[in-house]
Amino acid sequence: MSLAYQHGVSDVPLRGETIGEMWNAIVSEHGAREALASRAQGVRWTYAELDAQVERCALGLLAAGVDKGDRVGIWAPNCAEWVVVQFATARVGAILVNINPSYRAHELEYALRQSGCSLLVHALGFKDADYRELLAGIETRPRTVGLDDDWDALLDRLAPIEDLRSRERELQFDEPINIQYTSGTTGFPKGATLSHHNILNNGFFVGETLGYSPADRVCVPVPFYHCFGMVLANLAIVTHGACIVIPSEAFEPHATLEAVEAERCTSLYGVPTMFIAELAEPAFETVDLTSLRTGIMAGSPCPIEVMKRVQAEMHMPEVTICYGMTETSPVSTQTSRGDPLDKRVSSVGRVHPHLEVKIVEPSTGHIVQRGESGELCTRGYSVMLGYWDDEAATRAAIDDARWMHTGDLATMDDDGYVNIVGRIKDVIIRGGENIYPREIEEFLYTHPAIADAQVVGVPDERYGEIVCAWVIVGTAAELDEEALKEFCRGKIARYKVPALVRFVDAFPLTVTGKVQKFKMRELEIAERGLVESKTA
16 A cells, blocks of 8 residues: 555646736737637637737726735626736736625625725626625725726726836746635635736646647636636636637526537536536537537536536536645646546546645544545645735644645545545534545435435434435436435445435525535524534
């Protein structure tokens, strides 16, 4: 047996440059190629045209007094201007603060205040939220630039071009360039602070793994405010001279499928719930997806059965799974396009180039043997600089040897493939037996009537915790609680059979499509009158 440790050896060196330096080189080489297509806005720009927008925005920020290291917020759903601001702030050395489009006044005010944001670029609103109305309700707010009316004024007030050239010469690739607020399970979100070096290299190596070239067109229904959108998508795409395709301002399965067909996209991104929604879309059978070859499924554990359908029915034989967290820029492991089928559907791949991963026993920190479960840790260029203005939280997450502790339970096989088996906090302890929800979820997916399933632990007076399954039944399928339990009996251990079952039409989700299991647990406790056990 060998230890659960792996280092990503690579012949391709890390890129020692700022995002602005990369951007200028790409525009010089690929100026005539299409860089961005935002279908809802009717915007279609080449790299040269996008660069003209980026440069005007950068000069406008300088004229507005934005200095190196100043925090500039972006509060908007996916749109062409989001991409412009991403690269303009990088060129002037401002730190882009990504604000969740779904934030309301309390959450917005906290992020703006905690980051010390001096200027906020914002949309008119998102879904049922009026952003100006929300901004009016907070006490401390920065200067604002509304995309509906102030945007042109920002772009028309230009500093001298030499000021931009001078600023760009000052910048170093290890300096902070981005703050992303992570939604923790307790307390306020923490601002993961990332450098040029962090996210530029991570995006580049994601694109390398996907085999991107200027011929690729990537459909991006995942939100830009999250690492999935701005790093795995925008930076992976741009570093390879490919094209960003924005199907809609927020995820819509029909708009996504329509964009793939109309734009002849070669790659498609999404979290598992997005792919499930696309597969269930009524028009799915009529849409031509044959241009696809690859893509990324990430953000939460990928059901094996869903992955098989995506590969076969969505014409994505080279689709990959990525694993990581905002604090690691975000990708630490990824399956490759050439991995054996069983590895591509049952693991999150192997360690990324120039990174290290290890799996440790949580209570001792000792590296476990391959095949054994423990906490996944990662180290290397991708680990964040720290949480913005929160040294205590930084020290709690990153140890003295610069290992980032993920809080995820994982195993590593003899070939170095990593499998996520759950969250340390999600493990269900039933009468002393440790139960991993994902194992039960994967089993439930094998039932032909089940379209999606999530498992949580809920309080029980006798056992401490018991298994509760939330199930979405497929179209035209029928299933009841007793039939589901009967399906499980004799196939999985008796203590793993769900004691409680709830049939639902949808799960509580974050804006990025991640399932909020804590809300499921809270609802079960409230509606069933469950009481937390002190002996759990």
